[in-house]
Amino acid sequence: MVRAVAATAYGGTEVIEVIDVESRAPESDEVTIAVRAAALNRWDAKQAAGAAGTDPAKLPVRLGSEAAGVITAAGADAVSLEGEQLAVGDEVYGHKLRGAQASELTVKAGLLLRKPAHRSFVEASGLLSNGTTAVHALEAVSVGEGDTLLLHSASGAVGWLVAQLARLRGARVIGTASERNHDELRSLGVEPVSYGEGLLDRVRTLAPDGVDAAIDTVGTDEAVTVSLAVLHDPARLVTIANAQFEAVLAAGGQAIGGGAGADPGTAIRDAARLTLAKFFADDAIGVDVARTFPLEEARAAYELLVTGHAGGKVVLEPR
Known part of the structure; x- marks a missing residue:
């Protein structure tokens, strides 16, 4: 049995x-x-x-x-x-x-x-499940060489992979996380900031000219409002959190995954599996x-x- x-x-x-x-x-x-x-x-x-x-x-x-x-x-x-x-x-x-x-x-x-x-x-x-979501999020907001990405919940299971993949694309990553996770994020090349009261000011200190893209993997109001305040273009905000789909879509951003109004990204996610496997085999991601x-x-x-x-x-x- x-x-x-x-x-x-x-x-x-x-x-x-x-x-x-x-x-x-x-x-x-x-x-x-x-x-x-x-x-x-x-x-x-x-x-x-x-x-x-x-x-x-x-x-x-x-x-x-x-x-x-x-x-x-x-x-x-x-x-x-x-x-x-x-x-x-x-x-x-x-x-x-x-x-x-x-x-x-x-x-x-x-x-x-x-x-x-x-x-x-x-x-x-x-x-693979979180990895394909991470690739989809990065593709949705076209993160590439020289971009500054604001990543919410960078130390979470999805955020951890987003951070690594974004760095492999040549992006600068500012990642929100609790302070106990900051050293681990720095080891990935991420610039950590603590979430909570004053987050907007802390992000603006690191990126006074704003950010190019933002990925919400946590689903809080704070993640969405801070992202919209520092983004050059709201279309380059994407959320994977159902709780924020309505707010993000109303602001001109994107929602991915399951749920009303979200892009499932099946083709992107399926294609990502072999890319993730190669990075994994080469020790480029963990x-x-x-x-x-x-x-x-x-x-x-x-x-x-x-x-x-x-x-x-x-x-x-x-x-």
Whole structure:
């Protein structure tokens, strides 16, 4: 039997359980993975709460979409996203993997990338969902060489990747974060500023002539109002936070992801996977992991996730 994380009802973290499910042999274009790490995302908690529907006939709802592990069985036509044949023993990672938070997973091989031997399963499991969002945000506001970017919540799971990718594009990054994270941000080449009262003045001190682009990954009123006050062009403000979609769109900015008025950016995000994989293999980017939990402690992991203050990826490690 396979151990899997599921919502056994619709609700908060109290509905998260680890249940037994049947193992499934791979079809021709599939592989079976012994999962070594599975990352959590905010959508997982929303799905448990019924954001995708509350049909009781669909319970229990398997959770998770990102995982990394070792192939234990492979179909004859199991070809990776890179176009390479996969075999037993290969280390892989991917996202858009339904029910990824489990001890074993059988999925389409085309959703998977080879994991570099020198990178950890934990990091690999948390790269793609946030990484593709980060690329989409940067593309939306055309961040490039010589730009000054104001990045809100630079030490968050998405912001951490935005910061690294923006620096690789040659941009200057001013990143908001709590003071305890400033030294880590400086190590990425980010100029940190504390959020909260007086943020606008602190940003203007660092960028007296304003900024070229702004990315909101936190969803606060402060992030939006400060961005609009220092931006040269409101069209170069983008938010990934549903709570700010209406305000940002009304001001002439952009919203990406899921939700009314947002650009899902499917083509951009799909294309970004191979770029992210190369950067990851070359050690050009890393994933900020806040904490790992054993699979059997999934509920505790979700309790940390929903606080919104994990400060990086929360990852489950099946034993």
